[in-house]
Amino acid sequence: xxxxxxxxxxxxxxxxxxxxxxxxxxxxxxxxxxxxxxxxxxxxxxxxxxxxxxxxxxxxxxxxxxxxxxxxxxxxxxxxxxxxxxxxxxxxxxxxxxxxxxxxxxxxxxxxxxxxxxxxxxxxxxxxxxxxxxxxxxxxxxxxxxxxxxxxxxxxxxxxxxxxxxxxxxxxxxxxxxxxxxxxxxxxxxxxxxx
Numbered sequence: 001x002x003x004x005x006x007x008x009x010x011x012x013x014x015x016x017x018x019x020x021x022x023x024x025x026x027x028x029x030x031x032x033x034x035x036x037x038x039x040x041x042x043x044x045x046x047x048x049x050x051x052x053x054x055x056x057x058x059x060x061x062x063x064x065x066x067x068x069x070x071x072x073x074x075x076x077x078x079x080x081x082x083x084x085x086x087x088x089x090x091x092x093x094x095x096x097x098x099x100x101x102x103x104x105x106x107x108x109x110x111x112x113x114x115x116x117x118x119x120x121x122x123x124x125x126x127x128x129x130x131x132x133x134x135x136x137x138x139x140x141x142x143x144x145x146x147x148x149x150x151x152x153x154x155x156x157x158x159x160x161x162x163x164x165x166x167x168x169x170x171x172x173x174x175x176x177x178x179x180x181x182x183x184x185x186x187x188x189x190x191x192x193x194x195x
Contacts, residue, residue: 108134122169132186143188
């Protein structure tokens with residue numbers, strides 16, 4: 001999103017702002033001047049004026065913030081084939097943020113690390129981090145974090161003809177039917193994995 005109308009110094013200043021303060025409200029010009037080694041806070045204001053013009057910095061209730069669209073990884077809209085190589089197409093790029101896509105800042109969203117291989121056929125592997133949104137109920141086919149009888153598990157929720165069970169996505173594992181209780185804690189909305 002960095003505009004070509006910015007000089008190299010302005011781009012560097014903006015990148016340093018992002019690194020230093022992230023999504024937090026930006027401190028006073030005086031504090032930024034001290035931390036960035038400027039002699040006068042007026043120098044900081046000159047940078048801010050340009051960044052505001054380019055919509056990289058926004059003002060709200062007397063405080064400055066970096067535009068949230070400036071955070072996240074760059075997503076190229078043309079896909080890359082996993083099969084045979086193809087000629088690259090023209091692409092449009094935009095910033096994507098896992099925080100926004102998966103609502104990670106929402107207090108009802110959390111992550112945990114998977115242990116075991118009972119969900120491999122659903123594409124969930126040992127060591128993956130699963131993103132879960134808290135929920136007390138699920139529909140047939142949802143992948144859920146549940147507490148069943150005496151422990152937590154990640155499985156596919158199944159219900160049919162009044163019967164409820166948890167289905168592993170690996171034929172080496174048996175289905176799990178609650179003997180005493182089944183509590184749904186949340187529904188899986190995504191996974192992250194380091195290669």
